[in-house]
Amino acid sequence: DGTQRLHNFSAGPGTLPTSVLQEVRDELPVYGTAGASIMEISHRSADYDAVEQSARRHLRRLLGLGDDWHILFLQGGASMQFHQVPLNFLPPDGHADYVLTGRWSVKALREAKLLGTAHTAATAEDTDFTTIPDRDTWDLSPEAAYLHITSNNTVHGTQFSGDPEAEVPIVTDASSEILSRPMNLDPYGLIYAGAQKNMGPAGVTVVLIRDSFLARRNDDLPTMLDYGTHAERRFNTPPVFPIYVVEKVLRWLRDQGGVEAMHTLNQQKAALLYNRIDRTDFYEGIVARNARSTMNPVFRLHDDALQPRFLQEAKAEGLVNLKGHRSVGGLRASLYNALPMEAVEALVDFMDAFEQRHG
Numbered sequence: 001d002g003t004q005r006l007h008n009f010s011a012g013p014g015t016l017p018t019s020v021l022q023e024v025r026d027e028l029p030v031y032g033t034a035g036a037s038i039m040e041i042s043h044r045s046a047d048y049d050a051v052e053q054s055a056r057r058h059l060r061r062l063l064g065l066g067d068d069w070h071i072l073f074l075q076g077g078a079s080m081q082f083h084q085v086p087l088n089f090l091p092p093d094g095h096a097d098y099v100l101t102g103r104w105s106v107k108a109l110r111e112a113k114l115l116g117t118a119h120t121a122a123t124a125e126d127t128d129f130t131t132i133p134d135r136d137t138w139d140l141s142p143e144a145a146y147l148h149i150t151s152n153n154t155v156h157g158t159q160f161s162g163d164p165e166a167e168v169p170i171v172t173d174a175s176s177e178i179l180s181r182p183m184n185l186d187p188y189g190l191i192y193a194g195a196q197k198n199m200g201p202a203g204v205t206v207v208l209i210r211d212s213f214l215a216r217r218n219d220d221l222p223t224m225l226d227y228g229t230h231a232e233r234r235f236n237t238p239p240v241f242p243i244y245v246v247e248k249v250l251r252w253l254r255d256q257g258g259v260e261a262m263h264t265l266n267q268q269k270a271a272l273l274y275n276r277i278d279r280t281d282f283y284e285g286i287v288a289r290n291a292r293s294t295m296n297p298v299f300r301l302h303d304d305a306l307q308p309r310f311l312q313e314a315k316a317e318g319l320v321n322l323k324g325h326r327s328v329g330g331l332r333a334s335l336y337n338a339l340p341m342e343a344v345e346a347l348v349d350f351m352d353a354f355e356q357r358h359g
């Protein structure tokens, strides 16, 4: 009847836990004892401060961030980070290395090149970004200021397996996989992620920076674009409402058992869907098997002409936002943390039934 929550496979913004949305709804007009909503009170108030501190505490615990990591809540999306990273860390007389694994890393490289010298250490462009270049083939320089990767490629449905090693600090765009698995933080200098896939609503970008990496940044940066400004103090009005929702999602994640439990569940969800895709020739996976993303499985129907029907009949079953990115086509079922196993089971059942009807 149009008022019910459906199984939402959207790639971004992604689905959020229903319990979090209900809590937000209940607290919307009056937050705690503030006598107003969280949106209407000072970002310097004790009420808001407690929310932000709690979000930091939960992130630190969930990801195992030590005291040498700064947690920043910035605006401008992950796209702003494409520029802010090289602005801060690409030295005027040096260079950075970039591994290109899709549309977003190409955009990141473009911004770096506007500011200085950026070298393509590896690219999957020759396979239409259906692979992750083999680590042994990366052309890395020990003099690079940093190595930039995109650890999960939302559009193409590929993902690095684990955390790569490099001699220089790695900067990763983890927008579409952050908090979906435990991370080995050792190789990283900076991790960034728009909140709107796995953490909350659009409007806040989480940036994690190791203190020793932060210390290497360029001089004379514009105040708002200098990570140091935000690492030192709360400089201006933060995106209060998105941070408030992120805090609830982080608490929800803790209650689910944290990133280890979530990783196990995410692997089970992805395996269920990929096994269904592989079971017959009716459906086809698009990317290399060893590069398959747990977060954004991309696939298609062997008979492409059936796709509009697939989407229409799926929608009638309450399964929505399954269309692939316009640049790739086909289908994409994003399986972010908040998407329950039941949703994947419902999708797989639907895929079976659809094949029976049209196969």
Ligand code: PLP
Pocket (backbone or CB within 6 Å): 012, 076, 077, 078, 079, 080, 104, 150, 152, 153, 154, 155, 173, 174, 175, 176, 194
């Ligand atoms: N990086 C990745 C991996 C993404 O999936 C997206 C998605 O939109 C972006 C960057 C761009 O993020 P934003 O829209 O927050 O700028």
